[in-house]
Amino acid sequence: MPKPSRPSSLLSGTPLGSRSILREILVRGPLSRTDLATALDLTLPNVSRLTRPLVELGVLVETTERVTGLGRPRQPLDVAIDDHRVVGVKVTADHLYAVCTDLRARVVAETHEPLTTTEPDAVAEQIAAMVVRLADGTDIVRGVGVTIGGHAPDRSTVASAPWLGWSDVDVAGRLSERTGLPSVVDNDVAGTTGFLHWFGSARTLDRFAVITVGAGVGFALVTHNRIVRSRSADLNGLGQHVVAVAGDGTVRTAASYLTTAAICERASTAYGSELTHARVLELAREGDPACRQVVDEAVAVLGHLVASVADFALVEHVVLSGEGILLAAEHREALESVVRTRRPADDGPVMDVHGVDFTEWARGAAVLAIQEFVAAPSTVHPTLGG
Template identity: 35%
Template structure:
């Protein structure tokens, strides 16, 4: 059954915003009560929406039965692939996590990964308690047409028809997407972006990821357009030979390499952050410059897109907590007025290294609406797997009409 576009809009709004009365929905959608009633009738007839407990409306009149979804009637599985592990979750329709499984990646050979993912999906399906509606899988790298892993530098895959291969082993509808796209979708419907028509997501860690939502629509990109954003023409060089780009500053590999060279020993990213917090000069300089570059990028995204909400996440986002003052300074570098006076450029490795200041939550330059504070949230790989589940949820709902009997 084909849904009217307005019916889909109503169903999604109820899913994302929660139970609402017909009058609330009609006002929000700018529809007449009669039109709203006509639109929701097929949603009620097929069980996509249900009437929940009666709510007394103000003043005289009959009680209104708010419309809602029965989230527990649905099951979705989300799988996030990393270089060394498979993270998977079972969720309901509102992406509430009901079960989790994490297993070691057997290898990066495609057949072995297919078998391992199929095994995880089978085990979680057995624990789901209901038939699984759909499965979403996300990977780092470029995914073409929801079918082909065109280029994944983390898995070392090129032109792998992963969805087709996995679909042979997984009976439920299967969807494949880039991992940052999945995380962006999760924030769009069930996270920090839920109440915003426009927002951006920036992730840092082994690489740099970028997601953008404009007018409630995820803007598709084949690659992260900010990965090699020029931050400072005198900065360090990334692996591709770009001087002073974002990747050269904020990736965990780049930061660890700089500090390890100074200390003449191998270090982990966690050790680099710990050294910075302890005031180690080399680590603190690198972490502050990375945070400063990240702040400049946040400001650039705001300037380029006009979004007022920017979410910063990823396994490397600890650099923001280690040097919040540098993040704030970078964000205000090009703000209007004199609020950024005296700030050292990100690429100046001879700049002074003050201790990390107070966390900048809630702060913005006085009178400078462009300098909006980003939301900082690490979001572990379970949350990325939840994003994969949301890829499946957005692909299926409300096209799968009717709850499970």
């Protein structure tokens, strides 16, 4: 059965050069035409030609602030930030978390609710209803982004999402049909990586890696300003990285030490009663020997993962993120010590810790929609639009 046609975007037909200018202004802030010409190696007449359709569409506006210096005063261009919105939705096995943001991923409204069923059409209906509520009667929502713990190589069809029991489900098509808006779906690690790259701590970097810890262990690599993608591999494979092999041949993976479920299970068994992830970290801080051992082992495994990623991916900057990454923030010195033992010849990669909750995961989904809005669909799918 053929997929339904994609809804047209406000920027349909806009030249790729105009979209490059829009991305530059989104990421860097207000820029004059002269600054844009320098940054993108364009002539001033070309910048004027390429910015004109964005101004006519009401996407860019001239700011009231004028920049003085050598030559004539320059009037910066900026995004019409109050006139355009996107919606981002994080889907878990039993919950939906949604945000409405402006084009710089700043949250203006948010909501969450239990997932009533994992049947794809019903999920699409529930998300579409959330989009209507977040739009709040306006017509300025430009797209919808959805993130899942799974694999969506074409950013439309979810090839596999074990948490939801999905296989080859056209999520973006279902949402576009119900909302009339361009829609995109991807792995939640991709969404967070997009946020970090465009609006977060990595926005000035053209090469870095991301490791996420939470329900799973995720990994993403950005090089030459583009996330590295593969149709045959998702972004959660790092959790299967082997970190120990017992004498009887039993294999221990990174996920068996690092995921929130693994930490809770191991600590609860050793402590003698059921513990939440937050309680495990709290007891470790208080010096409980069982919980402290579980946390120390998790930190050690994470340190070895960081060193391995830096070695294999040849990156000098690693961002640690995810809802379970608090253990890295609280045990940073121990984490850095492990990395140094693996890389004694240097100080190891620069590590940033970017903790997220499920609302932040939804914000990453919103960034997918922003990137889809800014970049032409044919250019954004393979690489997140860099």
